[in-house]
Amino acid sequence: xxxxxxxxxxxxxxxxxxxxxxxxxxxxxxxxxxxxxxxxxxxxxxxxxxxxxxxxxxxxxxxxxxxxxxxxxxxxxxxxxxxxxxxxxxxxxxxxxxxxxxxxxxxxxxxxxxxxxxxxxxxxxxxxxxxxxxxxxxxxxxxxxxxxxxxxxxxxxxxxxxxxxxxxxxxxxxxxxxxxxxxxxxxxxxxxxxxxxxxxxxxxxxxxxxxxxxxxxxxxxxxxxxxxxxxxxxxxxxxxxxxxxxxxxxxxxxxxxxxxxxxxxxxxxxxxxxxxxxxxxxxxxxxxxxxxxxxxxxxxxxxxxxxxxxxxxxxxxxxxxxxxxxxxxxxxxxxxxxxxxxxxxxxxxxxxxxxxxxxxxxxxxxxx
Amino acid sequence: xxxxxxxxxxxxxxxxxxxxxxxxxxxxxxxxxxxxxxxxxxxxxxxxxxxxxxxxxxxxxxxxxxxxxxxxxxxxxxxxxxxxxxxxxxxxxxxxxxxxxxxxxxxxxxxxxxxxxxxxxxxxxxxxxxxxxxxxxxxxxxxxxxxxxxxxxxxxxxxxxxxxxxxxxxxxxxxxxxxxxxxxxxxxxxxxxxx
Numbered sequence: 001x002x003x004x005x006x007x008x009x010x011x012x013x014x015x016x017x018x019x020x021x022x023x024x025x026x027x028x029x030x031x032x033x034x035x036x037x038x039x040x041x042x043x044x045x046x047x048x049x050x051x052x053x054x055x056x057x058x059x060x061x062x063x064x065x066x067x068x069x070x071x072x073x074x075x076x077x078x079x080x081x082x083x084x085x086x087x088x089x090x091x092x093x094x095x096x097x098x099x100x101x102x103x104x105x106x107x108x109x110x111x112x113x114x115x116x117x118x119x120x121x122x123x124x125x126x127x128x129x130x131x132x133x134x135x136x137x138x139x140x141x142x143x144x145x146x147x148x149x150x151x152x153x154x155x156x157x158x159x160x161x162x163x164x165x166x167x168x169x170x171x172x173x174x175x176x177x178x179x180x181x182x183x184x185x186x187x188x189x190x191x192x193x194x195x196x197x198x199x200x201x202x203x204x205x206x207x208x209x210x211x212x213x214x215x216x217x218x219x220x221x222x223x224x225x226x227x228x229x230x231x232x233x234x235x236x237x238x239x240x241x242x243x244x245x246x247x248x249x250x251x252x253x254x255x256x257x258x259x260x261x262x263x264x265x266x267x268x269x270x271x272x273x274x275x276x277x278x279x280x281x282x283x284x285x286x287x288x289x290x291x292x293x294x295x296x297x298x299x300x301x302x303x304x305x306x307x308x309x310x311x312x313x314x315x316x317x318x319x320x321x322x323x324x325x326x327x328x329x330x331x332x333x334x335x336x337x338x339x340x341x342x343x344x345x346x347x348x349x350x351x352x353x354x355x356x357x358x359x360x361x362x363x364x365x366x367x368x
Numbered sequence: 369x370x371x372x373x374x375x376x377x378x379x380x381x382x383x384x385x386x387x388x389x390x391x392x393x394x395x396x397x398x399x400x401x402x403x404x405x406x407x408x409x410x411x412x413x414x415x416x417x418x419x420x421x422x423x424x425x426x427x428x429x430x431x432x433x434x435x436x437x438x439x440x441x442x443x444x445x446x447x448x449x450x451x452x453x454x455x456x457x458x459x460x461x462x463x464x465x466x467x468x469x470x471x472x473x474x475x476x477x478x479x480x481x482x483x484x485x486x487x488x489x490x491x492x493x494x495x496x497x498x499x500x501x502x503x504x505x506x507x508x509x510x511x512x513x514x515x516x517x518x519x520x521x522x523x524x525x526x527x528x529x530x531x532x533x534x535x536x537x538x539x540x541x542x543x544x545x546x547x548x549x550x551x552x553x554x555x556x557x558x559x560x561x562x563x
Binding site for chain 2: 113114117153154156157160163164166167168170171174182184185186188189196
């Protein structure tokens with residue numbers, strides 16, 4: 001990234017083994033640190049390799065909310081094992097089967113916080129327009145990915161908020177006198193977790209906006225101004241638990257009448273304005289792509305400021321970019337210590353200087 | 369499912385909390401290989417628990433005699449009540465040797481997802497025990513259900529002007545500040561003590 005060299009205690013991926021993940025029956029690859037492009041024909045599984053790395057680093061997928069979609073046909077479990085090098089080198093193993101995800105750190109089962117603290121990953125895909133066109137829930141999800149990639153130990157907060165919200169919704173759906181009786185206790189917990197969550201989200205949006213401007217400025221890429229506006233629910237919930245509590249109390253009767261939880265960060269919105277209008281309406285296809293790439297560079301900058309160096313995963317970076325645009329976009333990422341990219345174009349890698357090229361085919365990955 | 373004795377034992381063991389089919393099979397193999405006397409002792413101990421243990425009519429802990437040995441002990445401080453979720457929560461607190469008051473078992477926690485509201489818990493019985501009580505210690509777990517229950521009880525008890533305290537929750541002994549989340553750290557600060 002322009003003007004920004006990593007000095008974080010980063011962990012990078014030395015090698016990985018993928019088992020029964022999407023179309024990948026069993027695959028090993030040792031890219032090591034540096035910049036790499038995976039070249040291969042459509043459908044060979046290049047994006048799935050990036051997705052598997054993302055799963056290894058985050059235990060989530062960047063393509064689907066349901067990990068069952070990643071299971072190879074007629075299999076019961078998939079797993080990805082990776083060897084990390086760097087100051088916090090370790091062996092990670094993430095697996096999934098019906099019932100949930102399991103994580104191991106150096107052969108022992110690890111808590112979410114311990115595991116996520118070892119490595120982080122950022123993904124970008126030409127096909128992924130969720131942040132631009134997605135519903136508010138998709139934007140909240142992407143916002144939380146940024147928040148908790150930066151502070152993995154805090155991920156329990158989101159779980160806690162969701163559990164309290166589920167309890168409250170169930171209580172409201174009954175809405176008898178007995179429900180009202182204990183509602184106040186659940187609201188108290190909702191205010192505590194809700195305030196902490198909106199505070200983290202507000203802080204992250206402010207950092208992201210500043211990083212986005214800085215990346216644009218330093219890259220020299222010409223683009224219309226972008227503005228991120230975070231709309232917490234309730235607006236005053238960021239101030240204090242007390243303010244959050246007051247807003248909950250004000251909405252109490254409406255919530256009981258409608259039998260719905262009307263206040264809380266589950267209703268937060270993130271507005272993205274491009275040249276003064278909503279990005280979903282105002283950005284052209286080229287601008288959308290540019291926005292996504294600059295945002296990825298900005299997200300990396302935010303992580304670096306928190307002392308975390310992510311593995312960058314760029315799917316189809318070169319698709320629909322001419323040589324000039326590709327070079328200026330590549331400058332956003334060229335200083336990153338580890339970038340894994342895919343391309344269907346055998347010429348890519350030639351088009352980006354200093355990148356190791358790999359050929360992916362049905363039976364494995366080989367250097368080109 | 370097969371209906372032979374071994375499969376029946378595996379099926380019964382699988383119904384126990386925290387026991388999956390693999391562990392149940394291992395336990396059943398152990399029982400099958402054990403001496404007859406060992407298997408009989410295990411079966412007798414299970415039946416004896418069901419025959420002899422009943423809830424104490426005062427505190428709802430499990431006991432052979434009613435009221436239980438803690439409720440009937442004149443040496444214990446009857447002005448202190450420690451509220452716990454389940455009968456088995458009493459033993460860890462007793463093992464500390466730090467507590468000499470009485471207990472009250474709620475027999476659960478508030479959990480709308482599982483249809484448990486205040487009326488399903490032994491809350492009314494607790495309210496009936498408050499005469500002469502100087503303090504109630506809320507020792508429900510620090511998960512969301514335990515917290516909601518503690519908040520609910522705290523409100524009821526304060527309305528009766530009973531001093532209420534909550535077990536301190538925070539960093540575990542041997543923990544590291546660097547690897548502690550903010551909620552836990554904040555609670556550790558709230559629950560700090562003089563040295």
